[in-house]
Amino acid sequence: MHGPLEGVFVVDFTEYIAGPYGTMMLADMGARVLKVEPVGGDHWRRHQPLVPHESRFFLGVNRGKESIALRHETPEGQQIIRKLVERADVVVVNYRPGVAEQFGVDYEALVKVRPDLIYASISAFGEEGPFAGRPGYDLLVQAMAGIMDFERKVDRGVPQGIGSMAPADLTTGMFMAYAVAAALYRRTVTGEGQKIDTNLFASAIAIQYRPTLSVEREDAVPREEILGVLRAAKEAGARYEDILELRKGFGVQRAAALYYRVYQASDGMVAVACLNNRQRRSLRDALGMDDPAVDGDVFAAQAAVTFDEHEARLEQFESVFRGKTVAGWLETFEAADVPAVPFVLTEELQDNEQVLANELIYRMEHPLLGEIRQPRPPIWMNNADVGRARVAPLLSAEAETVLRDLGYSEERVAELAADGTVVVREE
Secondary structure (H helix, E strand, O other), rough: OOOOOOOOOOOOOOOOOHHHHHHHHHHHHHOOEEEOOOOOHHHHHHHHHHOOOOOOHHHHOOOOOOOEEEOOOOOOHHHHHHHHHHHHHHEEEOOOOOOOHHHOOOHHHHHHHOOOOOEEEEEEEOOOOOOOOOOOOOHHHHHHOOOHHHHOOEEOEOOOOOOOOOHHHHHOOOHHHHHHHHHHHHHHHHHHOOOEOOOOHHHHOOOOOOOOOHHHHHHHHHHHHHHHHHHEEEEEEOHHHHHHHHEEEEEOOEHHHHEEEEEEOOOOEEEEEEEOOHHHHHHHHHHHOOOOHEEEEEEEEHHOOOOOHHHHHHHHHHHHOOOOHHHHHHHHHHHHHEEEEEOOOOHHHOOHHHHHHHEEEEEEEEOOOOEEEEEOOOOOOOOOOOOOOOOOOOOOOOOOHHHOOOOOOOHHHHHHHHOOEOOOOOO
């Protein structure tokens, strides 16, 4: 079977995480993705390299691609880029506004070469507003988009971001790939290309469907009340812990939180996630607890409790959970139809039964590093091949093949390599 994007040619000018992750998704779907790198390679190649130009950071977001490294700014480098764009269906860049123009890979320049081009641009903060021209990375966006604040994690007095993944980067790459696929379909209908813009800040706002949703008739007044107190505290030099403590005095704690969290058992931890009262009653009864708030179809009004009341009830739940093993609770909860799983340590994933049963981690051979284990794309199609297991490319591994395909002679390829325009890899 072929990939659903078989025959689509993507020229990829991206670095670091967001753009490469999105173009990797296109490669997983069968597109041919050629990564056009500077002669020193994507900066992510050089971050804690295992061997020269190969790092685990680069490997993780560049699976299934080809690579050519060249000097974008030289006349010959620009000519190679133009020849590639003539054949491209999609071009992806992730620069600050204005940088693409410096490299001659902006939309206005490239659409003259390929009028029906699909051009996707990723930036940190978008093309408008006071932060439009600024550099930005996932940590900065988490701080500015409210993600850190919503997480409520503190270390040494300051808020901490999500460290297990880069939520703004990764979701931006996903949104970009989604938009490219939609634009490809649209082009088959109309014949027209598309300019796509997305950015990390917009993605970080978009994925916070809960904290950024405001029903103004309910939320506007209490929000302004809280903001007044918190602004005064900030101006007075309050630490983040002080701000979190102030927040406890506003609003209520939801008893539902007791039914959607991780608990310590006698030999490990168990996560439970009950999102309706039927499931909550099942958990309550399995624990032998009393909680009238979950008796009806929805939470009763008294489910809204003060912080101290919530903490007291939570301690009761925790005490009961510590009285049985993880396996014992899972057996109990399965019989009671309570959604629950064991808490899994990161190191345990490689041999996890569910991972192995679904082949969720590829085993691939890297020419310099040996066996690589890497998560596969989480998509299956019955009539298409999704996610062929191919490791990330070596720096400029396909340069000679690409140039010969563009019509350059063997002698001219050698000249371009000799003058430093292109990196040609020696076997």
